[in-house]
Amino acid sequence: MVTALIRKANLSLPELKSNPARWKDVADAGLLEVDIQCDRYLAALFTFEREQRAGRQILTAAGAGTAAFLGLTGAAGATVAIVAAAFGLAANVFDAGAGSVLFTVSPAAVRAVAVRGRQAFLAGIDRKQITSRPLMMIAVQGYLAQCTPAAIEANIDNAATGAPSVSNIDTALKAAALAAPSASILQNPTIFITAPVAGPAKPADVKTPDKPGNVTAAESEFIRTKADARRVQTALGTTADGDLGPAGATPPGETRLAISEYNTGLLRRDKATGVGRDVMDGKEAIYTNLAASGALATGGFKSPFERALMGNRLDCVSVRPAIRSVHGPVPSPDASDEECVKILREAIVKRRGDPSMPKPMGPADALDSALFDKGPPSRFQ
Structure with a gap:
């Protein structure tokens, strides 16, 4: 090990x-x-x-x-x-x-x-x-x-x-x-457990005004209120309006695109290919992970893809695959986590200067799946 x-x-x-x-x-x-x-x-x-x-x-x-x-x-x-x-x-x-x-x-x-x-x-x-x-x-x-x-x-x-x-x-x-x-x-x-639950309980009926918008049947098992949906949107950095948008729409809405990017980041973290789905069907663990993560910017992330790829942490180890994907310089052995993140941001901006690179989905120094996938195979090492 x-x-x-x-x-x-x-x-x-x-x-x-x-x-x-x-x-x-x-x-x-x-x-x-x-x-x-x-x-x-x-x-x-x-x-x-x-x-x-x-x-x-x-x-x-x-x-x-x-x-x-x-x-x-x-x-x-x-x-x-x-x-x-x-x-x-x-x-x-x-x-x-x-x-x-x-x-x-x-x-x-x-x-x-x-x-x-x-x-x-x-x-x-x-x-x-x-x-x-x-x-x-x-x-x-x-x-x-x-x-x-x-x-x-x-x-x-x-x-x-x-x-x-x-x-x-x-x-x-x-x-x-x-x-x-x-x-x-x-x-x-x-701080984060207000009361114990005696056993599996039937969810309380949610009043119509508080029901989240455009939630799939499977997602409705754990996203029951607009507050639940807003927690997901806050963690993904999208507009927190309690409406996830239609699943499978073309083009996808803001939140559905962010969910797809997050799921793609999870795939890349496991060194897998493919495009992540724009839904959380049967993925209650993804919801609970996001719900406990807080705002995207608070964690220092600039895209949902980054949050998933780096395991919800920004340090010299977690950003190395991202730095390699944009041909950034190797951080010095004594570099702090803040210095490594700075190297990543500057390398992303420089890489975006290449006309052949895809346009950013968010800020110019944010890493998304399209830019990451343009990197060399060695990015996973």
Whole structure:
């Protein structure tokens, strides 16, 4: 794994031996990989949550239907009772298997807990102190711990009971944060969880004036109000009017084009080709990710494609593929994250000066899928 991270950071062991400060770049590569894997884990979690709810309903309906059928056919009362009890037991066992707190709290809250946990962890370490392989592994493993069920459930439980969250790093412990990163799991989760949910609940009916515009049937499962739609639009940098625009329209509307660009960025992050769809059908994880991300400009991004490609982070590791795609200069080993982003912006503007390059979808220094795809194959290295 370490070898893969070194390669992902575009470094070699001799370089790290001669300049131990570059281990922070390997750590950045590891943190980015954790972001990707954590997003995939949460997506799988949300999918299972929906499937287990449907499975529970199927078991209950099958039990009731079978009991009714046996009653109509004149089966003995004991037989009917046994069958009903069997289906009831199956449903109870199913509930026990899926009874984790992760499945009894809304997916958006679980996502928010994981995101805030990772943000709090990053705020608690000084990456400049990462000057060796062990320290790099401590940082990456500690960051990964923020996405484990144990860490997420602990903080959801604390929020539900009103107890303090998992210990934060105080001034006296900051010096030891790198050696014991698990000390900085979360800030107070009551900031983003207002109340626990006792179990899967039926969504409340939304009044017509508050219904979002042009939401597909699948999207309506998690985008139920205009506020939900506006959160997506804010994260994508489009007009936050609560109307996503018609799906599949030619040409696409502002928000639908942004969704397509975001989905394309996710494909490129996985080194895949193709054009992302302009819908979030069956992609609740994408919605919860965007809903928790905040405004596009606040994160320093200038396009939805950038936000997806760079894993919702702007640092020297995440921008390297983008810099290579526009033939930008390689940042120096000691370059700060701000300097790397500046190199990217200047390289984009210079690349746009070539008449053969596609016109920008947004600002002249923003990276979109059309410009990224004009880059060399080595951009993915």
